[in-house]
Structures are given as structure tokens and as C-alpha cells.
Amino acid sequence: xxxxxxxxxxxxxxxxxxxxxxxxxxxxxxxxxxxxxxxxxxxxxxxxxxxxxxxxxxxxxxxxxxxxxxxxxxxxxxxxxxxxxxxxxxxxxxxxxxxxxxxxxxxxxxxxxxxxxxxxxxxxxxxxxxxxxxxxxxxxxxxxxxxxxxxxxxxxxxxxxxxxxxxxxxxxxxxxxxxxxxxxxxxxxxxxxxxxxxxxxxxxxxxxxxxxxxxxxxxxxxxxxxxxxxxxxxxxxxxxxxxxxxxxxxxxxxxxxxxxxxxxxxxxxxxxxxx
Numbered sequence: 001x002x003x004x005x006x007x008x009x010x011x012x013x014x015x016x017x018x019x020x021x022x023x024x025x026x027x028x029x030x031x032x033x034x035x036x037x038x039x040x041x042x043x044x045x046x047x048x049x050x051x052x053x054x055x056x057x058x059x060x061x062x063x064x065x066x067x068x069x070x071x072x073x074x075x076x077x078x079x080x081x082x083x084x085x086x087x088x089x090x091x092x093x094x095x096x097x098x099x100x101x102x103x104x105x106x107x108x109x110x111x112x113x114x115x116x117x118x119x120x121x122x123x124x125x126x127x128x129x130x131x132x133x134x135x136x137x138x139x140x141x142x143x144x145x146x147x148x149x150x151x152x153x154x155x156x157x158x159x160x161x162x163x164x165x166x167x168x169x170x171x172x173x174x175x176x177x178x179x180x181x182x183x184x185x186x187x188x189x190x191x192x193x194x195x196x197x198x199x200x201x202x203x204x205x206x207x208x209x210x211x212x213x214x215x216x217x218x219x220x221x222x223x224x225x226x227x228x229x230x231x232x233x234x235x236x237x238x239x240x241x242x243x244x245x246x247x248x249x250x251x252x253x254x255x256x257x258x259x260x261x262x263x264x265x266x267x268x269x270x271x272x273x274x275x
Contacts, residue, residue, distance in 0.1 A: 003261040008037040008120065010236075010245030010256045011229040013070065014046030014089055015270060016055060018255045022268045028257065036257075037113065039229035040068025040122030040183065042106075043090065045250045046273070049074075050092035050102075057105055065109045067145075068122035068230065069183040072157055078103050079151040082158060107145045111182045112138035118260060119221065123230040124185040126165050127192055127216035131224050137178045144175070164193040185213050186231050192216065201233045214242045227258070238263055249273065 007028060012019050028034050042056055042065060043049035056063060074090055076082030078099070084090070093099055112134055113120045125134050144153040156172035157179050165177055180194055187195040187202075187210035195210055202212050212234075213219075214226070222241065229246035231237075236256055237244040243263070249255035249270040258265045 005033040006035045006260045007257040008227045011041040012052050013041050013250040014043050014049035014052050015249045016048035016051035018270050022255050025266050036063045037120050038065040040066045041070040043074055044070035064113050066122055067109050067111050076154050079154050081155045111141050118225045120227045122183045124213040126181045127219040130220040160196050188213050188216050
């Protein structure tokens with residue numbers, strides 16, 4: 001990986017036109033060696049999930065994508081194991097003649113990517129996991145999703161009941177704990193368990209008793225540079241080894257790309273999506 005040529009993009013969530021505009025920025029398009037990391041949630045909520053995911057697929061070896069919770073939701077709906085919610089905007093993919101290829105491509109994406117001391121996940125990691133543990137646990141889920149009977153795994157992924165990691169977890173409980181940490185975590189409780197009740201900013205008075213996962217004491221990945229999305233209320237947040245790039249495009253704010261080399265950011269406005 002050449003950090004100078006690598007840009008990380010926050011949650012796309014089906015905002016295809018805005019993604020195209022972002023990657024057409026002069027500083028990006030002028031570099032034929034540019035490479036792109038996508039921090040998950042490629043689809044859903046935005047106006048053109050089909051266009052977004054087919055465009056990202058077309059980047060081929062120039063891109064790395066990790067799975068987000070909305071991407072897993074698409075897999076669940078496609079498999080008929082999760083109900084289509086009124087907030088889902090996935091019909092363009094589900095009714096596409098290319099839907100099977102898209103689903104097969106998507107379920108072969110990793111849940112974590114680690115390269116030259118940069119870890120990319122969609123949401124976060126648990127404090128007791130070091131980098132080797134993160135990659136090992138992510139691989140467990142990746143192998144299951146890439147198998148011929150991947151639908152059985154999807155059926156076990158969804159749910160809030162497992163919030164505390166335990167090495168002895170097995171089966172569906174183990175799957176849910178790993179997936180919830182990598183694709184859904186924002187806050188932890190004081191005992192290190194995951195809290196899914198709050199999506200607001202750490203500055204909000206309702207979250208004062210909770211701890212952002214990256215501020216947990218003795219976090220085993222504190223010396224790893226971690227880039228993630230998922231937390232639109234946190235927004236663009238770059239501090240030492242922690243980089244959140246979900247700047248809320250689908251909510252009418254911005255879509256962000258950050259160059260790894262120097263943390264330079266490029267943003268484009270998504271105000272037209274605010275209504």
C-alpha cells in the first residue's frame with residue numbers, strides 16, 4: 001500500500017451521484033494510482049444503492065471495502081431471512097438482473113482490513129481485542145459468509161442480546177458478538193459491554209454515562225491507526241490514531257474522503273438529500 005495514493009471514504013449509503021462527484025475531485029482524479037478504501041455501509045437509505053455498489057465493484061483491485069451493518073442487512077433481506085423495513089431503500093438492487101452477482105461480491109468482502117498499521121472496520125473493536133484477535137475473529141465470519149450455505153450464518157447475525165465478549169462463546173452468540181462489535185458498536189458501558197441504545201454524539205448529555213469504544217481504558221489496539229464510519233452523529237473525527245469518516249451524507253451533510261498519508265480530507269456537500 002502506498003499511503004500517498006490511498007483515500008478512505010466514509011459511509012456511502014447509496015449516494016451514488018455524490019460518490020462520483022467526490023472521486024472526481026481534481027486532487028483524486030489527477031492521480032492514476034489512486035486507491036480507495038470504503039468503510040462499509042455501501043448501500044441503503046440513499047437514492048441509488050444499485051448505482052453506488054456497481055460503481056464500487058467496477059473499481060476492482062483499486063478498492064478495498066469492509067462490510068457494514070446496512071450491507072449485512074441487504075444480505076439478510078436478499079436471503080429472505082430479514083424483513084424488508086420501511087426505511088430500507090434496496091429495491092433497485094433486489095430487482096436488478098445483476099442482483100445475484102452483487103450479493104456474491106458483497107458477501108466476499110472482509111469485515112476488517114489491516115495494512116501497514118492501519119485497521120479499517122465499519123464501526124469499531126472491543127477493548128480486549130488486540131489486532132491479531134480482531135483479524136482472527138473477522139476471518140471467522142468472513143469464512144462463513146463466503147461458504148455455499150452462507151444463509152445459515154446470516155440468520156444468526158442479527159440481534160442485540162449478546163453485548164459482552166467471552167472467549168467461550170459459540171454458535172450464534174459468538175457470531176453476533178463479533179459482528180455487533182465490528183459493524184454496530186458506538187458506546188461501551190463501564191464494564192466493557194456494548195451499548196446499542198444510543199446513537200448520539202459523545203457530547204450529548206444523554207450519553208454522559210457511556211464510553212465511546214475508542215476511549216475505553218487499556219484498549220489493546222490503542223497503538224493501531226483505526227479508520228471507521230458508522231457514527232454520523234460523531235461526524236468527521238480525526239484524533240491521533242482514531243479516524244471516523246461518516247460525515248452524514250445521507251442526512252444532507254457531507255461525504256468525506258481522507259488521504260492516509262497526511263489525513264488530508266476532501267468533502268462534498270450533500271445538502272440536496274436533506275429533505
